[in-house]
Amino acid sequence: MLNEVIATRYVTPLREGGSLPGIVEADDLGTYVMKFTGAGQGRKTLVAEVICGQLGRRLGLRVPELVTMQLDPVIGLGEPDQEVQELLKASGGLNLGMDFLPGSLGFDPLAYEVGSAEAGRIVWFDALVNNVDRSWRNPNMLVWHGDLWLIDHGATMIWHHNWPGAAASAGKAYDASDHVLASFRPDIAAAAADLAPQVTEELLTGIAAEVPDEWLVDEPGFDSSDAVRRAYVAALLPRAATVAERITFAAPAAPRSSGAPGWLTDRRGGEGR
Template structure:
């Protein structure tokens, strides 16, 4: 079960990603990156975020806390941006939130060294969940207080968008050539022995 909070203020949109998540404040005085059920990507990407994010956490990988955020669309009335206002209006009720890591930096493979063991655990995990979104163009990892944190597991479990082809899709080997941690000599065998 995820902890439940209620949004009290929409702060600002995050435009780096594709789904227009927003930073919101909530009634527990926390700050969250909110993913909206009304976004074009649809609810299945949020289902994937929850399942894969929590799976990663249980495997000992660092994933910021996930919560459900109750949204009263009235919050959007004061929003000057039309696109944001539409998104808030379409997302009344339960949405997904991830604890906001203040001062974190987007992962840069030229600026941050990852050990073979940790790289192996991340690549192994991404193969398990069929994550197609951890490339150097779009690493979906943050560096915070000197540690690597995994975010954005929306583009995973690709098979759950097409159940008739799911078995064949799951049996296909994972192509890690584009993975942002591929250059760090990921020790996949050690990760598999530890995590499988």
């Protein structure tokens, strides 16, 4: 299960994110990027973060550690920004924290070389969870200590917004033409051969069990939180076996800048000056 910590201080908002996540300190002396139940996207964003983030970690991809965070709304009383204050007041209780990577930089495909094997694993994973938010416009990847880290999986598994159509939606192809790693010749076949067999019912069931009950209760069409968990497993398990065959690239892609904060690397991925 995810470790649970208590938020002790709200540091600053991250305004690049549409849901207004914030940097928060916790009682374990850690610093986290906190995502709030009171944000406009609601609790399903947090569910997606847990399932996809933990699945990525189990498959060997670099995803920052996730924790659940208890938030006392009183923390928001001293915030001068009215929008932040209202968000904190609306998010009392259990929220989600992602380990903050100090000094990390936004991934730019024109500044950092990615091998075809790593690109293939990331594209295959994004296809599995139907991630629509890893384009060159908004890569949602960071470079930290020379390695790629995957963040922000709230816009994945779009089928969980319409459970009656989940089976059909989860079976659709994945258009990777706009994927930020499309230009790095992702080796999808090798990724599928390695990763697909690892996505078992046991693995998915264990990951779904890490989602807190309170983020799953009262889901329309389900009589229990465990029933919702089984629905996630039922959507992801068959997709893992065949999704590699349904990843499409409309045309050979040329790398385009993501507009990430300015930094330089040589084309081997090492930091330059």
